[in-house]
Structures are given as structure tokens and as C-alpha cells.
Amino acid sequence: MSEQPSQPTETWNLRLYIAGQTPRSIKALTNLRTICQTYLEGRYTIEVIDLIETPQLASRDQILALPTLVRKLPPPIRKIIGDLSDIERVLVGLEIH
Amino acid sequence: MRSTTTPHALPPLPKAPSGIHGIDVITEGGLPRGRPTLVCGNAGCGKTLLAMEFLVRGATEYAEPGLFVSFEETREELITNVSALGFDLIDLEEKNLFAVEYIFLDRNDIEEVGDYTLDGLFIRLAHVIERIGARRIALDTIEALFGGLQNEGIIRAELRRLFRWLKERGITAVVTAERGDGTFTRHGIEEYVADCVILLDHRVHDQISTRRLRVVKYRGSTHGTNEYPFLIDTHGMTVVPITNLDLNHHVTTERISSGVAPLDEMLGGDGYYRGSTILISGTAGTGKSSLAAAFVTGTCERGETALYVSFEESPAQITRNMGSIGINLHRNIKAGRLHFHTVRPTMGGLELHLAMIADRIIRINPQVVVIDPVTALMTQGFQGEVRALLTRMIDLCKQRGVTLLLTSLTGPGQDPEGTDVGVSSLVDTWLLVRNLEIKQTRVRGLYILKSRGMAHSNQVRVLQLSSDGIRLEEEVQ
Numbered sequence: 001m002s003e004q005p006s007q008p009t010e011t012w013n014l015r016l017y018i019a020g021q022t023p024r025s026i027k028a029l030t031n032l033r034t035i036c037q038t039y040l041e042g043r044y045t046i047e048v049i050d051l052i053e054t055p056q057l058a059s060r061d062q063i064l065a066l067p068t069l070v071r072k073l074p075p076p077i078r079k080i081i082g083d084l085s086d087i088e089r090v091l092v093g094l095e096i097h
Numbered sequence: 098m099r100s101t102t103t104p105h106a107l108p109p110l111p112k113a114p115s116g117i118h119g120i121d122v123i124t125e126g127g128l129p130r131g132r133p134t135l136v137c138g139n140a141g142c143g144k145t146l147l148a149m150e151f152l153v154r155g156a157t158e159y160a161e162p163g164l165f166v167s168f169e170e171t172r173e174e175l176i177t178n179v180s181a182l183g184f185d186l187i188d189l190e191e192k193n194l195f196a197v198e199y200i201f202l203d204r205n206d207i208e209e210v211g212d213y214t215l216d217g218l219f220i221r222l223a224h225v226i227e228r229i230g231a232r233r234i235a236l237d238t239i240e241a242l243f244g245g246l247q248n249e250g251i252i253r254a255e256l257r258r259l260f261r262w263l264k265e266r267g268i269t270a271v272v273t274a275e276r277g278d279g280t281f282t283r284h285g286i287e288e289y290v291a292d293c294v295i296l297l298d299h300r301v302h303d304q305i306s307t308r309r310l311r312v313v314k315y316r317g318s319t320h321g322t323n324e325y326p327f328l329i330d331t332h333g334m335t336v337v338p339i340t341n342l343d344l345n346h347h348v349t350t351e352r353i354s355s356g357v358a359p360l361d362e363m364l365g366g367d368g369y370y371r372g373s374t375i376l377i378s379g380t381a382g383t384g385k386s387s388l389a390a391a392f393v394t395g396t397c398e399r400g401e402t403a404l405y406v407s408f409e410e411s412p413a414q415i416t417r418n419m420g421s422i423g424i425n426l427h428r429n430i431k432a433g434r435l436h437f438h439t440v441r442p443t444m445g446g447l448e449l450h451l452a453m454i455a456d457r458i459i460r461i462n463p464q465v466v467v468i469d470p471v472t473a474l475m476t477q478g479f480q481g482e483v484r485a486l487l488t489r490m491i492d493l494c495k496q497r498g499v500t501l502l503l504t505s506l507t508g509p510g511q512d513p514e515g516t517d518v519g520v521s522s523l524v525d526t527w528l529l530v531r532n533l534e535i536k537q538t539r540v541r542g543l544y545i546l547k548s549r550g551m552a553h554s555n556q557v558r559v560l561q562l563s564s565d566g567i568r569l570e571e572e573v574q
Contacts, residue, residue, distance in 0.1 A: 019216045028211075051217065055224040062201045063217035065246065082211035093208030
């Protein structure tokens with residue numbers, strides 16, 4: 001569980017914005033799950049927000065592009081847009097070392 | 098409208114009035130309804146204001162709710178900035194006639210990994226459009242997308258989709274953009290927004306700045322193609338579209354008194370024609386302003402409204418001086434019938450002056466306008482420009498049936514008949530006042546050089562100013 005001893009209790013709170021079950025949304029969610037299971041095992045949460053159902057939430061996180069992944073925790077907030085197909089770049093974007 | 102359409106003629110392009118008077122005149126009714134209009138210009142030229150006024154007027158005057166999508170200013174900043182123009186956005190928001198959607202984009206915050214769409218933007222717009230039932234939208238400025246996102250291919254495809262999406266919903270859009278180098282916009286978005294293009298410009302010449310507007314393109318409609326000056330003041334934006342291409346204004350045979358009974362007599366007995374243009378030329382101190390003051394006083398005493406534009410004296414000074422020859426201006430100022438517009442000629446360029454005077458005329462709606470002296474504007478432009486300006490001024494007055502009186506100051510040694518303004522051919526009635534020496538006395542001689550369409554006196558009368566008023570004697574007393 002504590003593969004990264006420097007931050008043993010750090011929780012990753014991730015939020016993925018999508019609009020419906022499009023192939024791009026599904027791809028992004030699949031890629032995100034793979035990354036989390038591989039690098040953040042046991043210390044992450046993923047919240048999926050479908051803006052087709054809750055459009056009023058789009059303004060809150062200043063969402064323009066979809067899919068958008070928002071790293072709520074740890075701070076600062078980071079955003080990654082796209083289908084997350086390049087795992088290396090997602091790791092850089094989320095600052096997962 | 099549809100029933101009158103002949104089988105072969107296409108129905109006229111539906112238009113959405115902008116509510117900005119001058120723009121609706123130039124575009125012959127407003128912006129293309131249900132389509133986007135591109136408004137481009139450099140920073141600080143008034144793009145945001147035009148977009149905002151389009152929405153505010155739409156909401157207040159045409160009951161069309163509007164959504165302002167701001168990529169630069171927050172809702173709070175916009176509310177503060179336009180409150181100086183008399184726009185109460187909070188009130189409109191409460192009535193569900195207006196909404197701001199602030200879109201913040203920071204390239205440093207965002208990592209792009211793989212393919213994406215701008216569906217988030219569409220969802221946000223759709224949400225507000227549905228909530229307030231928006232019929233109008235302003236995108237200020239959509240080109241911020243190019244600065245905030247990296248994948249230009251996606252942005253372009255999505256912009257194309259966005260404008261199609263807005264058209265499908267029948268929403269009239271104003272899209273602002275910065276001018277590019279040799280192109281209308283920096284990122285070439287005129288490619289997607291091509292139905293109507295309005296160019297704004299803010300030029301400084303001889304340390305005097307003038308804002309100008311031009312409709313570059315209007316698909317499916319005729320429009321004025323000139324550059325029109327505009328000003329931004331506490332009422333919003335005023336564009337001055339005063340170049341009437343045709344001379345078909347309404348003409349009346351109605352006469353109005355010059356305010357001086359003997360002068361009416363010289364003019365065939367009844368004074369000037371209503372809606373005509375009168376020029377009074379003369380050297381300094383020959384009584385031009387007095388004749389103008391008598392004219393506006395006569396107008397106000399009939400219960401009409403007059404606007405007196407003075408480039409030389411303050412209202413207080415004119416009132417005092419005219420009081421000395423028995424003309425009481427104060428009474429009519431107090432009664433709200435006489436309005437003054439006094440500015441130094443050096444305050445702005447010719448077109449700004451024109452815009453300001455036109456703005457007063459449109460707001461006050463007077464029957465009579467005096468510009469005293471029109472020659473003061475000469476210092477602010479070349480003769481050709483002055484002539485063009487006066488032509489526009491005269492056209493505006495004629496269109497509105499306003500009687501316009503101009504005074505012209507002749508310099509020492511100049512021939513008053515060869516008036517330097519070059520407007521004599523534009524005026525209908527031309528009076529000259531000159532100093533004469535009769536029986537070893539210097540007197541003011543007044544005569545009518547021309548007066549279109551009326552029998553008039555050929556006499557030179559002696560103009561006398563006294564505490565009893567203005568008198569015109571046939572001979573020196």
C-alpha cells in the first residue's frame with residue numbers, strides 16, 4: 001500500500017467529466033482506470049460526471065473540452081483534456097511520479 | 098410580409114434590429130436574424146460594448162433574451178463596466194432577460210492528451226440558452242480559444258460546428274474578434290462567420306481620436322458602405338449614418354418665423370421654410386448670433402423645441418448678451434424648450450462633433466437647430482471634410498424636418514459672398530450681414546443673397562440692435 005513512502009496517506013481525488021457514453025468517453029474512463037490501478041492502487045477515487053445529466057456542473061470547474069479529467073486532490077487543481085490515450089503524458093499531467 | 102411576396106422573389110432577409118439606431122439605419126433594419134455577425138477591430142475600439150448593447154437593447158426593447166459569453170471579463174467586471182452606460186445587467190438577469198457565461202481558459206492549467214471535443218462549451222451554452230430562452234448571443238471574444246487550447250484543428254472544426262449549431266437554433270449572434278494583420282481577424286474566423294462583417298476603428302489624427310464603423314459585408318442585403326463615426330457616452334453607442342444617398346426627404350410649404358418680424362417680411366412675408374437650411378454670413382460683431390437667438394426664441398415661444406450649438410460662448414454668456422438686446426433666453430431654457438450644446442471646436446475631430454450634435458438632435462428632437470458659428474469647425478479639418486460634414490448635418494436635419502440655421506464668420510478682408518465654407522450651394526436661404534458706411538455712420542447692412550422657392554426682398558436693410566430687440570430699417574435713422 002505504501003509504495004511511495006514520502007506520501008503514504010495521500011489520496012487522489014479525480015473527477016472525470018464526460019457527455020454521454022460516447023466511444024471517446026468510454027476510452028477516457030478505461031484509460032484512467034488503468035492508470036489509477038497501476039500507479040495509485042488503493043488511494044484514489046474517481047467521480048464520473050456526465051454533463052448530459054447535470055449540465056449545470058460544467059461551469060463550476062470551467063469545463064469546455066470533453067472529456068476533461070480534473071485532479072481535485074492533491075492540490076493544486078490540474079486539468080487534462082482528451083481521451084487520455086497517452087499514458088506517459090497523463091502521468092506527467094497529473095504529476096504522478 | 099410573406100403574403101406580398103411574388104412567386105419569383107425571395108422573401109426579404111429577416112433582420113434583428115440591434116437597437117443601436119445608426120447601425121439599424123446603415124444595415125437597413127438590423128443584423129441578419131438567426132445568423133452570426135462578426136464585429137472586428139483593434140483593442141479598445143468598442144467591440145465588447147457593441148456586443149453588449151446589442152443584447153441589452155434586444156432584451157429591453159425587443160423582448161429577446163440574450164446570453165453574453167465572455168472569455169475576457171468576469172460577470173462582475175462586465176456589470177461594473179457597463180453600468181456607466183446606464184445598463185442595469187442585474188435587473189435584466191433577475192427578469193431572466195440576460196445572462197453572462199464567463200469562460201476561463203488558461204493554457205498553463207491544461208494538459209492535452211488525445212482527442213477531445215468542445216462539448217462542454219456547447220452544454221454550458223445550451224443550458225443557459227434554455228434557461229432564459231435566449232434569442233441573442235454575444236461571443237466576446239471566441240478567439241480566446243486559440244490562446245487557451247493547443248489543437249487548432251479541433252478548435253476550427255468545433256467553431257464551424259458551433260456556428261452551425263447556433264444557426265439551427267435561430268439565434269442571432271454577435272461574434273467579436275481582434276483585427277489581424279491584413280485580415281479581418283487574427284485567426285481567420287471570418288471563414289466561419291461570413292454573413293455580416295462590421296469593422297470598428299479607432300484612429301488618432303492630429304492628436305484627435307475618432308471612432309469609426311463600417312459594414313464591410315452583408316450577405317443578401319444592401320447596406321451603407323461608408324465609414325461612419327460613432328461615439329460612446331452615457332447612453333451607449335451612437336453611430337451617425339448621415340449620408341443620405343438620395344434627395345427625397347419630405348418637403349413642406351409650411352413657413353416659420355425668423356423671430357424678427359421685418360425679416361419675415363423681407364422673406365416674402367412669412368419667414369423661412371420649415372425644414373430648410375439657412376446660412377447667415379458676416380464679419381465679427383455684425384449680429385449673426387443675435388439673429389440666431391431671435392430665431393430660437395421665436396421657436397420656443399411657439400412651444401417648439403430648439404437646440405443651440407455654440408462653439409464660442411458659454412450658455413450663460415449668450416444668455417447675458419442676448420438679454421441686453423431684449424431677448425430672454427433664460428425663460429425658455431428653464432421651460433426646457435431651449436437646449437444648449439456648447440463645446441470648444443478643439444475638443445474633438447470633425448466627426449466627433451458631428452456625432453455629438455447628431456446625438457443631441459436625435460435625443461432632444463428639436464424643431465430648430467442653430468450652429469454658431471459653423472466656421473469654427475474649419476480649424477478642425479480640411480475644407481473637403483467640412484463640406485462633407487455639413488452635407489451630412491443638413492441631410493440629417495432635412496430628414497427629420499428640422500430647420501437648421503448656420504452662422505458663418507467671415508474673416509477681415511474676406512468677401513462674405515465668397516463664403517469659405519463652401520456650403521452656400523447646400524443652403525436654401527442665405528443672409529448676409531456686412532458693415533456699411535452710410536452718411537458717415539457705420540451701420541450693419543442685411544440682405545438676402547438667395548432664398549430658394551420664395552419671392553424675397555432685394556433691399557439692403559439696416560440691422561439695428563437695441564435693448565428693444567432687433568430692428569431692420571429701410572434707411573438710416
